[in-house]
Amino acid sequence: MIRNIYAFIAGGFFGAGLFVSGMTDTAKVQGWLDVFGTWDPTLAFVMGGAMIPMFIAWRLRERRSTPVLGGTFPPAPPQKIDHKLVVGSLMFGAGWGLAGLCPGPSVASLSYGGVGHWVFFAAMITGMAIAPFVIGRYTRLTTAAA
Amino acid sequence: MQMEWIWGLIGGLLIGTGGAVYLLANGRIMGASGIIGGLVDGTAWNAWAERVTFLAGVFLLPVALYPLYPNGVDTHVTDNWAVLIAAGLLVGVGTRMANGCTSGHGVCGIPRLSMRGLVATMTYIVAGGIGVVIFRHWLGVI
Numbered sequence: 066m067i068r069n070i071y072a073f074i075a076g077g078f079f080g081a082g083l084f085v086s087g088m089t090d091t092a093k094v095q096g097w098l099d100v101f102g103t104w105d106p107t108l109a110f111v112m113g114g115a116m117i118p119m120f121i122a123w124r125l126r127e128r129r130s131t132p133v134l135g136g137t138f139p140p141a142p143p144q145k146i147d148h149k150l151v152v153g154s155l156m157f158g159a160g161w162g163l164a165g166l167c168p169g170p171s172v173a174s175l176s177y178g179g180v181g182h183w184v185f186f187a188a189m190i191t192g193m194a195i196a197p198f199v200i201g202r203y204t205r206l207t208t209a210a211a
Numbered sequence: 212m213q214m215e216w217i218w219g220l221i222g223g224l225l226i227g228t229g230g231a232v233y234l235l236a237n238g239r240i241m242g243a244s245g246i247i248g249g250l251v252d253g254t255a256w257n258a259w260a261e262r263v264t265f266l267a268g269v270f271l272l273p274v275a276l277y278p279l280y281p282n283g284v285d286t287h288v289t290d291n292w293a294v295l296i297a298a299g300l301l302v303g304v305g306t307r308m309a310n311g312c313t314s315g316h317g318v319c320g321i322p323r324l325s326m327r328g329l330v331a332t333m334t335y336i337v338a339g340g341i342g343v344v345i346f347r348h349w350l351g352v353i
Contacts (some may be wrong), residue, residue: 076268078229079241079314084273084284087215089334090241092287095353096345098336098343107219112317113222115230121321132238133266139240143327153243154316154331158338160301163294163346163353165287167313169243172266174286174344181295188296189280192303193244193251196305199304207334 068134080173084123091165095112098162148207149200230319237261242315243269244306250308289353293345309335 087093088111096105132138161167166185167176174182220281230241246262249255250337255262277284288296307313309331311320320328346353 068237069260071232072261072265073268075229075233075237076243076265076270078225078232078268078274079224079243079265080269081276082222082225082227082229083269084222085225085240085275086219088222089273089284090239091289093215094232095343095347097298098349100340101344101348105215107215109282110216112313113224114220115227115318116223118224118231118320119234119318122227123230123323127236127277129235132234133236133286134238138234138238140322142320143328146327146330149234150309150327150331153305153307154334155338156305157309157312158305158335159274159342160303160305161313161335162339162342163301163308164289164298166249166298167243167302169314170245171242171270171311172247172269173273174288175270175285177277177349178286178288181292182286184292184295185299185302188299189214189303190247190251190299190306191247191285192300194303195331196304197246197252200244200308203308206220 069135073195077189079169082111082115084174086114089170089178094165095162096169122142149203152203226314226318230314233265234319240315240319241265242311242319244312245303245310245315246305248307291352294352305335 083089087107091104093107096103126138163168164185168189171182171186171189175186233239233241246265250259250262307315313330316328316331321332
């Protein structure tokens with residue numbers, strides 16, 4: 066139960082931050098990506114601001130052997146830069162630029178963004194559902210080519 | 212508006228605080244695509260309650276804060292469903308293939324000094340920038 070309360074608090078901070086920063090406004094996101102238009106710097110402040118507590122958190126993590134609520138910390142990240150990381154990020158970035166939405170803000174904006182946000186969310190969920198098959202097919206193709 | 216970058220910074224600090232709580236208390240990385248995707252494809256059903264309550268927080272805090280904005284909040288989302296569906300599919304498949312999105316690779320990964328986080332973030336920003344240039348300035352669909 067206590068884990069769920071903390072998860073709700075963490076999600077609440079995330080949702081509140083996305084809301085007050087304007088990151089659910091697709092025009093702000095696309096305005097930041099659009100270096101040839103009227104450039105909107107907001108996203109850089111959001112990303113930079115978010116990295117400050119996270120940087121401290123990773124330093125604090127090094128001083129602890131287990132999380133406060135028990136269990137284990139996530140394992141060290143793999144160092145390998147594989148093509149799935151790059152191809153996946155290219156696809157994600159293209160979709161992010163196209164709609165101005167990424168997974169976090171798509172959830173935060175569902176209550177007030179209107180039907181368009183639900184259409185995007187439903188498509189994103191569908192994409193995540195078919196992802197294992199797409200990734201499997203992609204892996205077979207690239208392994209055969211190698 | 213001049214105040215917008217300040218709200219961006221405040222919002223960013225809140226987002227990072229959420230990530231810090233999720234890491235230090237729950238021992239998990241705050242990656243939106245991983246949290247949602249694990250529920251969708253069933254790879255994380257063992258920890259489903261934690262994920263659902265996290266997402267409930269993400270969904271409900273804007274509901275609580277919305278009344279503080281008397282003029283409402285315009286998200287300027289396109290009404291072109293074809294664009295929204297294509298974008299959603301790309302985001303869904305892409306984040307699962309890359310194992311992370313803006314929150315996991317960017318907000319959590321870069322301060323961890325993760326090379327994968329940095330490479331992913333640079334890649335999706337460049338792809339997003341090129342996407343906006345192509346779809347807005349060249350094709351004019353957004």
